[in-house]
Amino acid sequence: MDGTNAAVKMRNITKTFGSVVANDKVWLDIYKGEILALLGENGSGKTTLMNMLSGIYFPDEGQIFINDEEVKITSPKIAFDHGIGMIHQHFKLVDVLTAAENIVLGLNDGSKFDLKKASEKIRSICEMYGFEVDPAQKIYDMSVSQKQTVEIVKVLYRGADILILDEPTAVLTPQETDRLFAVLRNMRDDGKAVVIITHKLHEVEDISDRVAILRKGQFVGDMKTKETNAAEMTNMMVGHAVSLNIERPDPVDPKPRIEVKNLTVRDVDGIVKLNDVSFTANSGEILGIAGISGCGQKELLESIAGLQKVESGSIAYINDKGEPEELVGKDPLSIQAMGVALSFVPEDRLGMGLVGNMNLSDNMMLRSYRRGKTAFTDRRAPHKLAENVVNELSVSTPSVETPVRRLSGGNVQKVLVGREIASAPTVLLTAYAVRGLDINSSYTIYDLINKEKKQGVAVIYVGEDLDVLLELSDKILVLCGGRVSGYIEGRGADKRKVGMMMTKLGGAAEDEE
Amino acid sequence: MKNKEPLVHLVKRSDISSGKAWIIRGIAILASLVFCGLLTLAIAKVNPIKLYSAMFEGNFGSKRRIWVLLSNISALLGLSIAVTPAFKMRCWNLGAEGQCLAGALATTACMILLGGKVANPLLWAIMLVSAVLAGAIWGFIPAFFKARYGTNETLFTLMMNYVATQLVAYFIVIWETTKGSANIGVINQRTEAGWLPVIGGQRYLLNVLIIAALTIFMFIYLKYTKHGYEIDVVGESEKTARYIGINVRNVIMRTMLLSGAICGVCGWLLVGSTNHTLTTSLTSGYGFTAVMVSWLSRFDPLIMIFSSFLLIFMNKGASEVASSLSLNESYGDILTGIVLFFLIGCEFFINYRVIFRKKNAEVSEKKEA
Structure with a gap:
């Protein structure tokens, strides 16, 4: 954890919403060629933290370094410029457009708008990582898993090499999950940094190389997935097993x-x-x-x-x-x-x-x-x-x-x-x-x-x-x-x-x- | 550092005291008046003091002008009061024009058909009842469909306006005094049958009194009655309303009935007292201006007195400015637009705090544009 070759380093990141502290002085490193699982209970601040990386929120305090250079990510566009792409839980696609149209939407790289060339590029990306996308298919014809694939391709098309997926498996069947994980492994092997937000332990064990745990907005720790187990992760996630001692009086005249x-x-x-x-x-x-x-x-x-x-x-x-x-x-x-x-x-x-x-x-x-x-x-x-x-x-x-x-x-x-x-x-x-x-x-x-x-x-x-x-x-x-x-x-x-x-x-x- | 922290940061305010909010609004009005003055100086080369004194003159210059001012305020205030209960329920009744015209049409019909046949006091009552019924029905139709079938009340009430306008146009042709004039002239000019009474020698005093009573009624209705409370809950959250057993459909229909009925009263006053005639432009578009008055006043009937005064003042002042300083008539609209822009724009500063980039994240607060 020396953090020297980290793709992303987040330091002392704090974000509050009114009186709620969503993230409290969080440190997090994300490495190239690695799948990081960000683990935590509901409301532990996982999504907020990643939203700050993808330019949706701006941190109240703290620094973000990308390839050891400090950056201020003030908008999703700037996040893209730094190669950061996030796939949200709720897809952001235009239903009546095709996959290819959605992928190039909003992209302004100075070149002429050429859907054919774009489709070519989409196909080559798909081939490279093992996706299945028909560029000409309309979004409304697609299954949830296909839509998710389009979102991922969209991010890759823009040259992202740091990918963040917010609970990607929540909407998938087990088979689709397996396929997604295969693709993610291909991306890791290609040298990309992948972050997957989840609160499912078996997925962490299944896919990730390293796991970082947040609890109540604070960074609790990270470790190699191989070197930990479900019990340890649970303990870190929920905190020390609180000894519950709730009174249970005997029922009074139950009817x-x-x-x-x-x-x-x-x-x-x-x-x-x-x-x-x-x-x-x-x-x-x-x-x-x-x-x-x-x-x-x-x-x-x-x-x-x-x-x-x-x-x-x-x-x-x-x-x-x-x-x-x-x-x-x-x-x-x-x-x-x-x-x-x-x-x-x-x-x-x-x-x-x-x-x-x-x-x-x-x-x-x-x-x-x-x-x-x-x-x-x-x-x-x-x-x-x-x-x-x-x-x-x-x-x-x-x-x-x-x-x-x-x-x-x-x-x-x-x-x-x-x-x-x-x-x-x-x-x-x-x-x-x-x-x-x-x-x-x-x-x-x-x-x-x-x-x-x-x-x-x-x-x-x-x-x-x-x-x-x-x-x-x-x-x-x-x-x-x-x-x-x-x-x-x-x-x-x-x-x-x-x-x-x-x-x-x-x-x-x-x-x- | 390649990219800088954003220059300004917008933070939603969680709480602002209402006193502070009103100070911000006051500053906005002042700032807009200063801006209007400077603009007038720059493009029309007119001394701002002269401009504002002409405006003042246009509103308060003579006893008659003051009464016209009061009468206009009553008309606008009346319709604003009428749409407010619906608005508080988040039911966007844009049909004040139509509901008012329906009431006016009913009033006119009574005056023409019954004028001279029944005693005046009885006729006034008949006129009032039919106006209230007509306005209420016009408000009830969209409410029924909204409550039953979930139709959109904004579009529905808007469309009902056109139906009312066409109906009025149709009856004007039936009742026109000279063939082809499309004008019914002054109703019962000779007999003055059905003309509402003139109180204390002032023709518009009746309007002022009735609208004042309605304003107080509405204030109490919304704030202190069970109905008013139900309207609040339905407006805030239909789910909560159902949870505590409020019949949401009935509340929607009941409130729109009330809304339409008060519009009907306004129609009754406009025909019976103010104009003694019926035209399709009877309401002068106040039915739509009322939407703005109601919003600007945060749905508080007492504040609406002030808001409708402000709008009518600007409007009357503008026509005076146009004639006495020989500026274009539209110039007045521009000034009104500027005042409204500032007034609505300042809501942004009430809802958000603007934080500027500072070296040590120091927080500063900006209040006014």
Whole structure:
């Protein structure tokens, strides 16, 4: 790691967005003839770092050296001039143009525009690295993998010798991934520097020569891929295994509260999101829902809350007298009136659960503004509630008149939780309740959820951190591709077993790592 | 070093106090007036002081001029108030022209068909009800299609303007006083049937009072009522609105009904009180200027009083400048354009901070162009 023959050296790179530090004094070297995997969790600053190399962002601090010469990359064009090309997650192609037209688009090298000559050059690039591109094919006729190939050729056509790929395999099938990796190896052997951003460990092991790891915007370390293993990389990626010690009080008088039977849901594109799902959620218990993201968790919660159209099946709410009431077909308003509260909406706390531009007390009003017989809103009660939430959950905010979008993620979450539990629900639906929160805020949320549980609320907890899920839940429902893959007791549940259920229906044989 | 760090850096402001924002806007207006003065001096060789005193004269020169000013402000303000609830909901109602004309057409029909047949106070009420209904229907049609089928309200309301204009043109031919004149003249000139009452000897006072009441109503409606709150939530995020159980379709339709109804009231005033006649250009394009007034005022009805004053002032002043200083009539439009350019342009400085390249990344702030 002497950095003498590095194609790119990034030194002390810092980038902040408002109060968020996306990159904090990052050092990174990229070598010619090597594939570097940039590894990190979501939000660890991988893409931001590479965007600064490709001229999309400009660093607040720090230096970038290309071939040992300091450069200021102020635009994508200048990045190209330095031979840096980035293939983004979302392709930037014009659908109605052909591959060749897209590749030469925006290129102004002084020579005459000659599509034939360009096509020739494209073919020779393809031959050299083993791509398959028809220069005359329109983009709208192409598969995702073909479009990606066009993006890569576009970058090579411009003479890039430092290539950055942002999660290139996210959209590819395994076979396409293999083909892409073969091409990348050819490029490496040709002396190009290749950076691949990913958070999949097996890909790192498969393709990269060296791996650099970012955590929370900071550079944690890099090493030769051959000399490390998945466990070490994981530890570096997520930090030292935090010893979790989440309280799990015994359930209080559990009785069935929500009974879901044979629930099937399709999304707007007609794709089946939930397939014949049945389970029971008890009062005074936490039902954890495990599953790889996008396996129907969101649809499940939204179906219960009345926000999702249900194709078939039933969802019964069982009230205190033990009488079932059907929730399917009811609108959110009447479901809320029965005491079902959906809170902590995934990714979208500000887009769905709260209104970012409104202040705390106006957001509290979302649930209560209908109260009162006059045409006027009562602002005092929500204002008081906002002040209570701020005090009780120690929300750090300048005042309750501050728009919630200005608060940090943890505080936004507390505001949302505070409002939802204020209505004393009997069912609490939570999705990714602690996503993006720091440890302290996360524990505050766990405590709140446990407190609700102790009061006899049926909690349905969708989470992505398996360790937390196992420690918190009384029962665990595992979803896999929209089907129930397992329904087990939370106490004594085995992480490996749950992990297998997440990847394969019923958790049969296949072992991970 | 081959490439330099960029000279200026734009950083989105996350927060700016509203006081500070208004100071920036104030500076923008002042700067634009200075710029207009200098420009006038440079190309028209007219003393800027003379220019501005002529403008002032054009607006406040006589009692009559002041009343005309007030009447124009009322008309513009009325339509601005009308489009605002829809705008707050992010529903771009560009159909104030058409909704106002629909109201005006209904008013005219009542005056012509019922004039002399019913007592005046009853006629006024009938005129008002039919104007409100006509305007509301004109606003409801695009809203219905938007709520049901997701059509684009911008285009739809815009097109409805042309339908209204053509309808008015058609009825003008039916009611024209002399064949082929395409002019209905002053309605009920002899009997003054249906003419709205003159209060305190001032013909335009009624307009001013009604629009003032509507402005206060709208301010309260948007800020303190449940409906106003729903409009806010739907405008900010339809997803949130659905999540808390607001019926988004109904809110869209209800708000557009209100928007159209107030446009109808404006049509009622324009025909019944201001003009006593109907033409296709009755609204003087205020239906479109209202869009700008509403935006410039951040959808706040009270600020709209000031914004509509500014625009009408520039407009009236410009025609005075044109006649008394013998400048081209279009020169006034240029001046208005410059003021608006500065006023809208300064929003950039409210939303972004401009940071100049400094040796040690020192941060400086620029406020005004």
